Amino acid sequence: VRSCVEPQIEEDYQAVNVDLQTDATLQVDISDALSERDKVKFTVHTKSTLPNFKQNEFSVVRQHEEFIWLHDSFVENEEYAGYIIPPAPPRPDFDASREKLQKLGEGEGSMTKEEFTKMKQELEAEYLAIFKKTVAMHEVFLCRVAAHPVLRKDMNFHVFLEYNQDLSVRGKNKREKMEDFFKNVVKSADGVLVAGVKDVDDFFEHEKTFLLEYHNRVKDASSKSDRMIRSHKSAADDINRIASTLYTLGTQDSTDVCKFFLKVSELFEKTRKIEARVAADEDLKLADLLKYYLRESQAAKDLLYRRGRALVDYENANKALDKARAKNKDVLQAETSQQVCCQKFEKISESAKQELIDFKTRRVAAFRKNLVELAELELKHAKGNLQLLQSCVGVLKGDT
């Protein structure tokens, strides 16, 4: 399946692209995308006036793994410990859609031609929607990086944008994945430990508790919204099938009743399209928003963890220094290590504060944008639905 994404369509899907400086010095977007067998190829398009690039405008083709590589390189870079690393885009997941398409193909014999074509169209629309979403998520990641005053200067980022050959970033093999897994386990255990240490700074202490609670609640809201939207989609599917059956009933004869059925069938066709749109819009404006902030709040938590870790290291270094001074042994070593820890900690603290404040601003703006748009879309669809129903009921009543 080859699909194209034009820039203007992305308007709809940039759930969280708010408040990002889009200045002329560096503009990044995904201008095209291709979906092949089991991978998606994104065309990353850059416009820049920065001197470090060879040209002012250029494009490269990147795959999902390369985005992950970039993200991980940020995470592993000590220099960026004090920043909220923009969350990595989720892997493009067409499995569910592909499965449905396959099942449809198998069941082709058992349904009427109309039913088959209709279902196929539905599935294709679904596939396209997922595709557009994944493109948007990848784009948001790049835009966040480009908007960040420090990260945008990252060397790996520039390579990512410019290097027009394959980055040869292979996905992690099994051993590395295992390593990652263990690293995560250790990290979360450590995280608990670190979180237990009370912070002298009120701001950070408050942020810690806030983020923990917020993150959990966003997670819950995100999963519940997914469930709700799924039910909505199922109901719309049912209406679709009902419309088909009514159509069959209506075409069996040309009596009044049959004409009636045909009209009602037509009505249901239209209303279910609207219902499907409602579900899709809820998905975009609500579910995606929550999912994104789930990831971002995690990134913020990670920042706090790094700071906490640095704090603990700093305090340990202090203790070590005191001990060294007391024993009068390896004092210089202890002093340097303490200095290093101190610097690291202070550097992180400084940027972390700003990052967290920005995070809040971004979050509020994103929620505002999406909730307003959600309400407006719900109203638009409900009014459309209402009009359809009113005119149909009017026609039907007039007939009797």
Next chain:
Amino acid sequence: FVTSETSSAPMMNLFMEPASEASSGPMVDLLMDPASDDLKEPPKPDINPLADIINDAPLSEVKTPVAAMTQEPPSDLFDDEPSELFAEPRQSNTAKQQQTSIFDEPDEDLFSEPLGEALKKPQNDVFKEALAPVAKDPTDIFTEEAITTLPSAVSTVSVNSKTNGVHSDEEEPDIFAEATVELSLDSPRNDRKKKEAAKPSASASAPSVSASASKPQPKTLEELIIAFHSTGDGMNAYMAYKVSTQTTLPMFRSKTFTVRRRFSDFLGLYEKLSDKHTLNGYIVPPPPEKSIMGMTKVKVGKEDNSSAEFVERRRAALERYLQRVVFHPSLLQDPDVREFLERDDMPRAHNTQALSGAGFLKMINRATDSLSKMTIKMNESDVWFEEKLQEVEAEDQQLRKLHIMVDSLVGHRKELSVNTGGFAKSVAMLGSSEDNTALSRALSQLAEVEDKMEQLHQEQAASDSFCFAELLADYIRLLGSVRASFDQRMKTWQRWQDAQNMLQKKRETEAKLLWANKPDKLQQAKDDITEWEAKVTQYERDFDRVSATVRKEVLRFEKEKARDFKKQIIKYLESLLQSQQQLIKYWEAFLPEAKAIA
């Protein structure tokens, strides 16, 4: 579970609402609504003065159609006196009664108020106004115009009614104009059914009639209300249904009466009617099915939505069943129907229990029936029947499919409702942990909106179920009855054919005897021939009669079905419409909150 009744299948009694006749359990009026009585009260004082005045109104124009109508009841329905008994007084009294009835009926029920309005101004938007007080100016009613416009207003009333009443206008293909049936599925207080037999007035001079009825028709009215009572405790409990009738038909002893009936009584009525009338080709409406799970849950006292829903659904289904029965012009004449509606103490219908002796007999009969159906190959002389049967079968298939899908929709909407509720709570939690105050407030507003949506989805699912799914279920059952009438016709054909074959054999026997010259047996053979000749003629006549009845019944059924579907589906669409309106309200209230986030 031992019951005190002698029953052949004590175990099955579990599910057949077992209870000793002298039930010791307290009767709990589940849905007794005193308000319903109140509604009836105020209008009453008006009836009498009206009635007196009405009797003076010119009735001549009403008499002829009445006479015409009373010739309708097919004589073969009744082999006992009641047919004459009620044909006569009906003829003379109906005219008078009908005039009374027109004005009785509106006074005595919920529709009296709008009806009163209608009397003054027969317009379609009568119901948009608030229910006017019953006190109406009597003089208006008796103007010629008012009388003639009333029935049309009444049919208007029935189309537009929002107060959950039921009007059904009876239709006789020859004389009577179109009528509409409206079913009420809400609380028993509002469940009413009006039955109006419409008759065209010879002097249909009503100029301002704007309804679908072309001629105004005085009507005999009948109302059915079914409410619940539950009786007994635990597994001995059974649901007693209160069947209230209001009528002006002279064949009933009084104008209003209420009886208590059990579910098995309804089944018993169906059995009786079916036994008598199906063999004449009538389409007897079937009752709702027995449901072991449903009733058991209710009896065990499970206080949840599903059992309340089950009870309500069954009640509504029983009500519709009875309404269809009384709506059928021929079935209404059946004394069993009268007895069912009127008689205080009815014997238990034991033969409706599945494992009773009668039950077994029924099963065996049904088996032989289906077997013989397969072997009868009818020479269809009238292609109409063949085509119709095919249509019926195709339709049955589609309706079943549709029903499954609507059920699925109901399930998903219920699921949506639950999930929306969960989401609402989750958003509320999120809002409370959000530290930006404006956003926090907006999120809690969102939670409220989603909460209201949960309610909306729940109501929508109920509407899907009651308006749509139940309609489909009813008609799937009814189509079964239609098929049964076709089968019946086949059986009479077969009987005729068999008789013809027998006659042929007897003739051959006679010929043989003549040839063999055995004069003593000849007389016997001649007698046989005469006997079978008579039978052949009789059976042929039967077949023709049954064919005609089936044909008429099918046409009537189709008209009723068209009406029913249109009405119900429009009602369903209107409920969808209302949902959308509510939706709009909620989101419009939310939008400024979202915009206020800073």
